[in-house]
Amino acid sequence: MREQENTNVLEPTYPCTQCGACCKVMHTVETTLPYDETGRCAYLVDAESPDGRPIYLCSVYETRAEVDCPTLNSMKPVDVPWFDFYAFMIRSCALLQESIGVDSSYKPQMTPDLAAILRSMSEE
Ligand code: SF4
Numbered sequence: 057m058r059e060q061e062n063t064n065v066l067e068p069t070y071p072c073t074q075c076g077a078c079c080k081v082m083h084t085v086e087t088t089l090p091y092d093e094t095g096r097c098a099y100l101v102d103a104e105s106p107d108g109r110p111i112y113l114c115s116v117y118e119t120r121a122e123v124d125c126p127t128l129n130s131m132k133p134v135d136v137p138w139f140d141f142y143a144f145m146i147r148s149c150a151l152l153q154e155s156i157g158v159d160s161s162y163k164p165q166m167t168p169d170l171a172a173i174l175r176s177m178s179e180e
């Protein structure tokens with residue numbers, strides 16, 4: 057969970073695995089962000105997770121929940137429950153990862169804890 061900037065509203069944290077897939081297909085979306093000839097965002101940085109896996113960090117945003125990313129919490133339609141929205145986004149990430157050959161171990165997971173949080177938020 058994280059607090060929205062300048063508000064006390066809590067938002068869940070999307071289970072992004074930092075695979076970088078959504079930042080490597082910028083040529084397929086309408087964006088003002090700079091990217092190279094392969095579609096890779098100019099702000100994407102190669103890194104390594106604590107357990108030694110390659111990950112890709114954003115040099116602009118702490119999380120991929122901001123402008124121009126496909127996992128925007130802010131993109132959630134008001135009448136769509138949080139659980140359904142995250143389930144849809146997780147499926148979208150998985151399809152994108154599959155389409156560009158990202159290892160399936162990077163698929164975001166809907167853990168029981170996250171599901172419980174999202175369901176309780178939708179009941180508020
Ligand atoms: S494709 Fe999904 S899991 Fe991968 S970096 Fe983007 S938001 Fe995260």
Ligand code: SF4
Nearest residue numbers: 079097099100114120
């Ligand atoms: S999260 Fe960062 S690296 Fe990825 S598309 Fe957005 S600005 Fe670029």
